[in-house]
Ligand SMILES: Nc1ncnc2c1ncn2[C@@H]1O[C@H](COP(=O)(O)OP(=O)(O)O)[C@@H](O)[C@H]1O
């Protein structure tokens with residue numbers, strides 16, 4: 001067994017801006033004991049002080065957490081399906097719903113209790129669609145609230161790519177199930193590219209069958225508040241989950257990613273890598289990486305990493321890795337978390353070769369994301385992300401240029 | 409024909425105890441085609457001098473001038489200095505993860521030359537320079553300096569110098585950490601650039617070792633933040649013999 005580094009970085013002059021990265025902490029109660037259920041009434045209304053909510057600005061949830069956010073709108077779900085892929089819209093009674101996992105917080109339970117119809121996308125057994133299936137979720141519109149439910153099923157021995165795209169305005173809570181059957185392989189990218197006003201709280205249930213492989217990527221760019229909680233569970237041995245994330249928080253944005261990998265069976269692997277950049281006043285990112293290796297999960301192999309790059313003052317990144325190990329018989333387990341300010345030495349080096357400051361900055365940030373972009377193997381998405389990162393960087397330059405230069 | 413003039417240069421760094429003066433009035437003039445060896449013991453301020461010339465933000469110049477053909481370099485940004493023709497081969501080159509060496513070199517060459525070099529010529533040019541420095545081709549795809557050994561980093565610094573063809577180059581302890589083969593290869597490249605261009609070189613070193621490969625026109629002893637003595641090749645021989653004791657009051661050898 002190996003337990004790797006925990007780089008704890010605190011960056012920024014005077015400690016006013018920026019960055020915290022906590023020690024890996026084992027909370028009082030095991031992450032495995034958190035209550036889950038489908039009925040919203042079974043959950044207490046959170047105050048904001050709970051471990052699960054302590055980083056979230058509760059007021060900005062617009063009542064999703066306390067029952068006051070009534071559904072007065074709907075999202076539209078448009079699917080551009082590859083051949084062989086089946087798309088169904090079903091009612092609440094469909095007994096496939098919920099097999100991927102039960103909500104683990106009140107907002108997810110609210111979504112589960114409130115949705116009226118769900119979309120199920122199925123890749124049938126033994127198929128390999130020739131292209132990615134695109135699922136586009138458009139928000140209910142500014143000032144409106146909606147609840148939703150989506151299930152993506154990849155049946156035994158199939159191999160598919162799915163892109164889940166969130167755009168538009170409004171307030172939205174949902175559950176997304178990724179049900180990957182025996183020996184099947186799913187590559188999925190969930191992009192949160194919301195308009196500035198949007199609030200999105202999403203619990204994503206990753207359910208892996210025997211020998212299943214799931215590559216789950218979360219990309220969060222837009223929105224006022226986005227909170228995505230992916231939970232991965234293995235039904236049987238041999239599962240392999242890779243959880244990747246890329247986020248870019250601008251002034252005023254709150255982006256929260258709460259991961260839970262529940263190793264309850266033997267011989268499974270999980271590999272987590274999230275990278276985020278932050279810029280502007282009040283930009284806030286939160287990354288929680290809970291990994292639990294239960295007593296029965298022998299020969300588990302797990303690694304998780306979170307890196308944050310704080311580009312300007314006034315932005316803050318919280319990063320909390322948490323590894324609980326209940327068996328000594330594992331292959332390897334480790335975690336790393338680091339948050340750093342933009343590296344002036346790198347900037348100096350590039351500039352000393354004649355590269356102007358703005359281009360040098362862009363190179364460094366692109367370089368920071370390079371490793372994770374290379375892992376996103378859906379070409380359309382990768383190109384779009386490269387473009388989105390460029391756009392974010394232009395935004396920071398404009399902000400920087402707009403401010404009067406301060407002289408020492 | 410260009411001239412780099414350093415006049416009464418003073419610079420300090422901010423430490424926990426406040427500003428600490430490191431450069432205490434450096435005077436030095438280097439002309440195109442000249443090689444000046446600047447030899448000094450550890451901590452005498454050699455790297456600070458290189459950084460101050462290059463414009464590192466950590467070092468504050470408190471007085472004095474650095475003039476490149478009469479133009480005040482100190483008023484230029486770091487990248488402007490490089491485009492004006494200054495180059496610093498760093499003692500500790502910086503790693504830039506995720507940025508490939510080839511992308512970096514091309515971006516730098518484009519910035520310094522003012523135009524993107526034609527791709528076909530460029531590829532050939534880089535290959536040739538890499539071959540001279542005995543750098544294997546796979547380095548082009550690796551992240552800038554990331555995971556390079558000390559010697560590999562130094563070779564890449566000289567590669568950049570060869571490609572960017574500066575008017576003046578400061579080589580800050582390029583020899584340290586190089587084994588005998590690497591020192592020969594790196595020195596050859598420096599000599600070649602010196603012969604084929606009109607570059608002026610400030611060859612900063614602690615040891616006399618590199619001077620067996622690169623012939624300096626002038627030798628300066630740098631101690632306690634300024635030039636303590638200047639002379640010809642014989643000054644290096646004297647240092648080889650006696651070390652720095654005469655300048656710092658305690659023995660510190662100048663040869664390994
Ligand atoms: N960033 C810094 N902060 C504090 N002290 C520094 C810094 N850089 C250099 N110094 C100090 O300045 C002196 C000269 O350092 P340096 O220029 O690196 O010398 P050299 O290159 O000749 O070995 C040393 O005493 C060193 O400790």
Ligand SMILES: [Mg+2]
Pocket residue numbers: 454455456499580581
């Ligand atoms: Mg030095």
